[in-house]
Amino acid sequence: MRHALILATLLATAAPVVQAQDLPGTAPMTEEQRAAFDAAVRDYLLRNPEVIVEAMTELQMREDQAAADRDVQMLAENADRIYKNPADWAGGNLEGDIVLVEFMDYRCGYCHKAYQDVEDLVSTDGNIRFVLKEFPVLGDPSVLASKFAIAVRMLYGDDAYKAAHDALFNFRGEIDPDSLARLASDLGHDPAAVAARMAMPEVQAVIDANYELAQIMEINGTPTFVIDGTMVRGYVPLDGMRQIVAQERADG
Known part of the structure; x- marks a missing residue:
């Protein structure tokens, strides 16, 4: 037809x-x-x-x-803003030969689908630097979740951020101030301190910077990945990501 x-x-x-x-x-x-x-x-x-x-x-x-x-x-x-922004959490092998950047939203179904694939890719490869960009695009609850993760990082550091990130992707239920307060307690943090930091302008500034970068990069959905020199808009299964990583290494 x-x-x-x-x-x-x-x-x-x-x-x-x-x-x-x-x-x-x-x-x-x-x-x-x-x-x-x-x-x-x-x-x-x-x-x-x-x-x-x-x-x-x-x-x-x-x-x-x-x-x-x-x-x-x-x-x-926009290399520095994509790969080297100190406002972004970075993990995996910080000296890795491949950089994997993910623009993600905690309420995005395909981000949830990609979550374990990305974890497996980074852990099994062993030579990937993994960068997370908070990019809440699915409404106010998404923004709250991102502010929570950013506030936790600012208050308690990178390990605490990754624990919050993992918890948010495994969270079931409505994301609101009360549920985030309970989550903060479960993670061993002071809910009042986290809530106060979430309201600070520097937390919103991290999100705004990612919105601005996404607009420049023509990114309008999640997940979006940058795998070294390759832009991938949308979910890619684990085998597909491994193929892209292998191609990036082959290309030098």
Whole structure:
């Protein structure tokens, strides 16, 4: 059906395109010549619809390459903000030869699906530096969860942040101030201190900086990964991530 629609569109638009200008280096076409030429083009496309498929495949390949080239440029132009922002938690092998960056939201279903895959990738590979970017895009509860994790890091350090991060991805129920207070207690933290820090402007500033970077990088959903020099928008299973890591290493 898709190919039929493409063919119909091309057939409908071929005549106006041809009629708009005559071929370079030739005398202007008469109306009869133009009509004959248009009919010949139409007849050729009807008899050889595979040409349409080939053209669309080539167009898709060019668009994909252009998007990949744009991603490479954006990664290069924003490298420090992506890979080396001190406001972001970093773990795994801090001296690893591959950097895996994840833009994530604690209420995102596909982030939950990716959570264990990412943990397995980092732990089994052993040579990946893992960077987490708080990118709450699914409403106020998501923002609260991110503020909680950021506040815990500011108050208690990186290990406490990772424990909070893991707890939030394993959390079941509504995320609200009361549930986060209970979670803070479960993690051994002072709920009042965490709540007070969550309200501080420097916590919101971390989130705002990630929003700004995401806009620059044309990221509008979660999860989004940067695997060294490759941008991946959306969930990728563990085997797929391993293949990307292997390709990045092969490319040097």
